[in-house]
Amino acid sequence: MYYFIVNKMAGNGKGLRMWKETKKLLKGKSVAYQVSYTDYAGHAGEIMGNIDENLVHAVVVVGGDGTIHEVINKIIYKKVVLGIIPAGSGNDMARSLGVPFDVAGALDRILKGSYKQLDVPRVGAEYYISIAGLGFDGKVAEVTNQSKLKRALNKVGLGGLSYVLNIFRVLFTYQPSDVSIEVDGSLYKFEDVWLIAIANLPYYGGGIMICPAAKGNDGVLDICVVSGIGRWELLFVFPLAFIGKHIRHRKVTMLRGTTINVCADASMVLQCDGEIVQQSRASFSIKEKALMVF
Structure with a gap:
């Protein structure tokens, strides 16, 4: 049945x-x-x-x-x-x-x-399937979920556009943070981090290909870090993310791993599959081939 x-x-x-x-x-x-x-x-x-x-x-x-x-x-x-x-x-x-x-x-x-078997990432006690985002994109997801604009655009079949429009709303008030990321035992430090996306699948935000190489069944998580970039330059880089070309930018760092710990010097909004779940420090792991999906 x-x-x-x-x-x-x-x-x-x-x-x-x-x-x-x-x-x-x-x-x-x-x-x-x-x-x-x-x-x-x-x-x-x-x-x-x-x-x-x-x-x-x-x-x-x-x-x-x-x-x-x-x-x-x-x-x-x-x-x-x-x-x-x-x-x-x-x-x-x-x-x-x-x-x-x-x-x-x-x-x-x-x-x-x-059907195929997919890996399922976990952050804290929460499982997700697509992407977890910390920082700027987490804040955009939070604002979008509360937005009347999203409901209005849904009526005309353009609900995904609300995420894009709220990027501009959040852009001029968001304050980047300094972040340490431990990936499978290796420590990376970044200054003025705008966003960290930890991905099992490539898309989020209504069609943004933030981690184009993410496959969902390869046993690892793809990580995209955008740091040390000005607001206006970020506006230039953002459209490239719809086709996955942002990863070539000098201020974008791509990493891969199975066990990931993120620690920021200030509170960062965390979203999983577009749902707001927690803030600040976060630990990620992956459960291989844990989900059967058509």
């Missing part, structure tokens, strides 16, 4: 519209399924806690990266496969995995039954 977890409010109502389309297709294909709807933040995780893995073959999220993030933190303990029907603002996990953005294409991928 397939178990669908539907965030009706994902993408400002897009989740409900996509579920209605999904339900019609399921009926036509005579697929056995059960469905639950999320009513508040954290509800998807609670639903997952009540799922019997002996009766459920796959859990399918109709929602965005935030809902997927909640499910991943529970599904990692269960022997079920994850399916995605992208219905959020950014849909970066679906983008990284090549999941079709239309319902018919995404559902067909799920029902064909072919």
Whole structure:
């Protein structure tokens, strides 16, 4: 049986519209399924806690990266496969995995039954699947999650643009920090750090390819550090990140590792898959091939 977890409010109502389309297709294909709807933040995780893995073959999220993030933190303990029907603002996990953005294409991928095993990173007690970001991008994610603009843009299918617009909003007030990063026992020190992205998959922020070499099943995490750069120069570098060319810039450092410790001289906002989880010091590790996903 397939178990669908539907965030009706994902993408400002897009989740409900996509579920209605999904339900019609399921009926036509005579697929056995059960469905639950999320009513508040954290509800998807609670639903997952009540799922019997002996009766459920796959859990399918109709929602965005935030809902997927909640499910991943529970599904990692269960022997079920994850399916995605992208219905959020950014849909970066679906983008990284090549999941079709239309319902018919995404559902067909799920029902064909072919899946891959992905690594799952962990920061503190929190698992994530795409990217954790500290500093500037964490602050942008925090502002975006609170933004009325995001809801307005979702109505016209441009929710991912809200992240880009909030970059300009945060740019002129954000204060960089000095940061020490330990990667597999080697210590790196950076001054005036704008952001640190620790990636399992390449995309975040609605299509920004911050770590283009991240694969999700190679057993390591890719790290992007942007430091010692002026505000106006950062504006020049930022557009290059949509095509992964920013990594050639002299102020961008790329690292790779399996065990990562970050320590900043000031509090830094930390986001995982776009969800704000904690601040300041952070320790990262990776659980290899811990998630099955269509």
